Amino acid sequence: MAQIDSLPPLRDVIEQHDLRAKKSLGQNFLLDLNLTCRIARAAGTLETHTVIEVGPGPGGLTRALLHEGAKKVIAIEMDRRALGALNEIAHHYPGRLEIIEGDALKVDIKSLVPEGPVRIVANLPYNVGTQLLLGWLEQDPWPPFYDSLTLMFQKEVAERIIATQEDKAYGRLGVIAGWRCDAIKMFDVSREAFSPPPKVTSSIVHLTPRQAPLPCTLKYLEQVTAAAFGQRRKMLRQSLKSLGSDHLSLIEAAGLEPTQRAETVPVEGFVDMANALERLRSA
């Protein structure tokens, strides 16, 4: 295991602070600081950025972010038991680690961030990862308050995030992520890297906000994707029926075929249908 600082090895930290993993908090800890440094580097330049980390736990990724030069890390953790270990890290890197005890779903992250560029980097708890991602993708105004998201998900979720049309994993998440961000998979992380090992392989995804996504109102894009992928095996002329009697005009406005299925429609097609729906609803 790599020695990146003079703090104790993570295995010892977990034992000293009695951080036995709780399934209810999605706790699978990374113990290899080589690996956490690789994740930190996948986020890009850190020296100029404040990093928001959700769920630092015993602090493997936190230590890597600080070691790799993050100007400042703001770490949000809801498990009180981890606070002692995190305070030791804060002591080791004076003035560079701020710890917030709380539920990241309820914290107004944007308001925590000082002036200057921000990156979000996290090995997310599996039970709330997608919800947190959607919250970050649905920021208003856009471009958002962060420069990038570097996040760990279960491999299957990562594939849904980066999927484009014709990919098996393509669905609502891929449309929203692809509309607003450039999303790429960086690398896989095997189950054995975690303690305890989860059931499946994980992947690191890096998302960079598009400065000018195709103009569209999120609310309508969500309605169209929900209807289309809600019945993904059906043709659009059937699956979009729930949007109202004019649903065929949406398909026509987007230059699509009524016999197409949702999984063959690129992001631009959904954007065109969402814009047509907005015009219809505001007429």
Ligand code: SAM
């Ligand atoms: N970052 C550590 C690592 O890589 O070893 C821990 C990752 S573990 C998968 C997820 C962490 O998120 C746990 O420490 C857990 O307590 C924390 N957590 C779970 N739900 C949370 C929430 N809603 N808000 C903040 N932290 C949360």
